[in-house]
Amino acid sequence: MGDRWHVEVDRGVCIGSGMCVNHAPDGFRLDTARQSHPREAETDAGELLLAAAEGCPVEAIQITLAAGGEPVFPPEEE
Template sequence: MGDRWYVEVDRGVCIGSGLCASTAPGGFRLDATRQAHPVAPETDASEAVLAAAEGCPVEAIAIRLVEGGSRGEPVYPPEE
């Protein structure tokens, strides 16, 4: 993949299912309140992180390209 991504979890939407942490254990963790967080908000593109975002039951995970140090176009969910 070669790109850099910015990964966000909407904590107001996250239900703490843990699916992201089990799909991409190097990409997500759950805190004491069972809310998901990216391990590193800015990370190398990863099939596992994308699979975790796609598999989130409440679509709480968003991924954007990192472009010139800022958040660029969406990777997931894709723009309509």
């Protein structure tokens, strides 16, 4: 069984570019105010979700491991 991720969007930072929906349409949606929301707060790990987080122009998407809360994206600074 693969990892499960917890996905959050900081709507105070989100600019509604829609890049997340372009990268992972099954993972994100835009509301009527063009603010991004994850379709599911907890989901299976996936390359498209990670690409969406990495492609967000304002880094509004945070992904952590559902079990334990370790950051997946953005990675912790060393």
